[in-house]
Amino acid sequence: MGIFDFIRNEFVNVIEWVDDSQDTIIWKFPDKGNDIKYGAQLTVRESQVAIFMNEGQIADVFLPGRHELTTANMPILTTLRSWKYGFESPFKVDVYYVNTKQFTNMKWGTANPIIVRDPEFKQVRIRAFGTYTFRVKDAKKFLKEFAGTTPVVRVGDLEEQLRSIVFSKFSDAIAEANVSVLDLARNYTELGEKLGPLLSDDFDQYGLEIVKFYIENTSLPPEVEAFLDKTTQMNMVGDMAKFQQFQAGVSIEKAAENSATAASIVGVNLGGMMAGAVAPGAAAPGAQPAAQPAQSKEDILGLLKQLGDLKAAGILTEEEFAAKKAELLAKL
Missing domain, CATH: 3.30.479.30 (Band 7 domain)
Incomplete structure (x- = not known):
């Protein structure tokens, strides 16, 4: 190989970027300090943009396609370098590829x-x-x-x-x-x-x-989710008294799952129900059932507090709150 072949090999003739990664956005062409030959071939693939940077300043931008690097294709660089007509010498620029894919x-x-x-x-x-x-x-x-x-x-x-x-x-x-x-x-x-x-x-x-x-x-937050769950349960039940019964049933069910004493608690409740049915002095079959025991003052005050909380949270309207409040106060 002659000395002229050696010099010729120091010039960059082809510039391209075959991206074999999935996450590269900017890639600088590794010219290894060599000059770019006048008339070199620049290939820009789809979803790529090639940018020439001259001494830290952005010069020409090349869109997808094959470009021959001559003064006609590098108007900004030609102006920056003050190249005269017919300039054909090798030149030095930094070539950056920018990936424009999604x-x-x-x-x-x-x-x-x-x-x-x-x-x-x-x-x-x-x-x-x-x-x-x-x-x-x-x-x-x-x-x-x-x-x-x-x-x-x-x-x-x-x-x-x-x-x-x-x-x-x-x-x-x-x-x-x-x-x-x-x-x-x-x-x-x-x-x-x-x-x-x-x-x-x-x-x-x-x-x-x-x-x-x-x-x-x-x-x-957990507390807001718990509050929304309560609201959903109330909307499903639709009545305060039924809601209390529903909560009591859930509590007994949880106790039955989590406590060794749950059996006795359930037994007491069942025993009380059975006692009401067969206790001495109970009404004979066919007689009218005994009236339900009245709610205690503490129960009613507790319900009023719950109503106030629901109104404050915006779940109950002013009219709904007033109606339920009047209903409960009438029982005092």
Whole structure:
């Protein structure tokens, strides 16, 4: 090999990037310090953008296709270098490829409960988790924000920063959506479509775009969930007296599962029921059943307290509370 062949091999003739990874966003072509030959072939594949950087300054941007590197195809670089007509010498630039495909299954979540405004509960703390899909929308802006002197930028390098953006904006987005926490589960798809655009401004400053935003799960504090369970039980029963009987039955059932003395408790209750049926002096078969014992003053006061709590929580309206209160006071 002659000396001219050796020199010729030092020039870069072909520039391309075959991405064999799933998470690389920026990749710098490894020119190994060699100059690029005038007329070299640049290949940019679909979902790629190639950017020439001249002494730290962004020059020409190449979209998908095959490009011959001449002054006609490099107008910005030609201006920066003040190349004259007919310039055919090798030149030195940094070539960066930016991956513009969609990056899917990005995780987001609220590390701590956040307080959101709710049209029904006024304020409530919730946790939320999900995924989103993003892509590079403005390759030049993204390169300015994240490249620096790093030859390779992967999804993991900016994942934490993007997650913080989602977390900081999620409560505001929920407030603007004006959807009750009770309706979140059945509105995940619609809500995700609303939240995506609300987050787009923060992603846009980095040259990124949220393509899809998904909410997979939301959860409330245990005490709120317990309160909602009570409300559901009441709505199923529909009557305060029946609700008390229902609670008593649940308590006996739990005691039977968790306590060795439950059998005696159940036995006492059953025994009392049997005694009422066969005790001496009991009414003969066919006679009218004895009247139910009146509720004690303590029971009625307890029910009034429960009614007050339900009204304060917004479950009972003022009219419903007044009617039940009058009914109970009449028994005192």
